[in-house]
Amino acid sequence: MSEPSPGGTRELLLLLVTRLVDHPERVRVEEEERPGLYLFRVVVDPDDLGKIIGRGGRMIRAIRQLVRAQASVEGRRAMIEVSSS
Amino acid sequence: MRTVEAEGRSVDEAVQLALAETGWSSDDVDVEVLQGGAGRLGWLGARRRTRVRVSLRTNKLEVAAAFLREMARVMGLGPLAVETTETLDYLLVDARGPGLGLLIGRRGAILEDLERIVNAVAGRAAPDRRRVLVDIEGYRRKREDTLERLAARLAERVRRTGAPATLEPMKPSERRVIHLALRDSPYVNTRSEGEEPRRRVVISPAGGDSPRREGRP
Numbered sequence: 001m002s003e004p005s006p007g008g009t010r011e012l013l014l015l016l017v018t019r020l021v022d023h024p025e026r027v028r029v030e031e032e033e034r035p036g037l038y039l040f041r042v043v044v045d046p047d048d049l050g051k052i053i054g055r056g057g058r059m060i061r062a063i064r065q066l067v068r069a070q071a072s073v074e075g076r077r078a079m080i081e082v083s084s085s
Numbered sequence: 086m087r088t089v090e091a092e093g094r095s096v097d098e099a100v101q102l103a104l105a106e107t108g109w110s111s112d113d114v115d116v117e118v119l120q121g122g123a124g125r126l127g128w129l130g131a132r133r134r135t136r137v138r139v140s141l142r143t144n145k146l147e148v149a150a151a152f153l154r155e156m157a158r159v160m161g162l163g164p165l166a167v168e169t170t171e172t173l174d175y176l177l178v179d180a181r182g183p184g185l186g187l188l189i190g191r192r193g194a195i196l197e198d199l200e201r202i203v204n205a206v207a208g209r210a211a212p213d214r215r216r217v218l219v220d221i222e223g224y225r226r227k228r229e230d231t232l233e234r235l236a237a238r239l240a241e242r243v244r245r246t247g248a249p250a251t252l253e254p255m256k257p258s259e260r261r262v263i264h265l266a267l268r269d270s271p272y273v274n275t276r277s278e279g280e281e282p283r284r285r286v287v288i289s290p291a292g293g294d295s296p297r298r299e300g301r302p
Contacts, residue, residue: 011159019152019206051205059205062198069187069195070160 021048046084103139145211236266244272249289
């Protein structure tokens with residue numbers, strides 16, 4: 001775990017995920033920082049996994065795109081893994 | 086959740102109690118009287134218990150606009166100017182502000198992702214079937230204008246030369262703009278060919294016998 005990312009990349013991810021789920025209080029975002037890269041591990045309630053991934057993976061793809069755009073402001077890439085608690 | 090019940094000696098009092106408890110504005114709620122309710126007559130109704138149910142009215146468009154504002158704040162962008170439009174068929178939020186170009190992406194790719202997320206978030210909050218269209222810095226409208234001009238220019242060339250024109254691959258929403266722009270042209274027909282994501286519009290001369298046609302492909 002590390003400091004919150006300055007550009008609000010982590011905060012953006014947290015906002016998107018918590019607004020899409022039924023159990024926002026159960027959302028955890030772990031962050032691993034590597035050179036030039038954010039690696040986020042998002043953990044949600046098992047009931048909410050489908051909402052985050054979306055039909056055909058469309059929702060997680062959209063989340064990734066937005067988070068990557070924000071990370072790019074800091075000149076970084078971002079990877080997001082999702083799993084259930 | 087988004088509904089509370091409260092009791093008082095009158096409807097007004099019960100509603101005021103509910104609003105005080107929740108912090109909601111009287112403009113944003115629906116009130117249902119569950120019990121009593123004749124309490125406005127002063128002492129006549131003074132002893133009657135009145136029970137009301139107060140529900141927060143959620144407006145999908147407002148939820149969407151508030152969500153975009155919150156996103157901008159979290160992303161460290163300046164305050165947004167958000168303009169909303171409501172029609173029978175769709176809801177539109179047009180956001181403008183410093184640094185927002187980031188949310189458009191290459192050829193509007195990120196804007197589509199944003200729209201998907203906004204619809205999911207707003208759809209959870211409000212039972213409104215209308216889709217929320219998201220525009221950033223007027224990108225969507227400008228793109229539609231560009232596509233309409235392109236359609237008109239190519240249609241004119243097809244009419245003049247009699248040779249069909251094939252456009253570059255486009256997203257379904259963009260192909261739709263082309264089809265609609267030329268729907269009423271007596272000189273050309275439009276159809277889509279190929280498979281996603283390389284599906285493209287072909288503009289061809291209208292059938293030789295009659296310049297007019299029934300329906301469209």
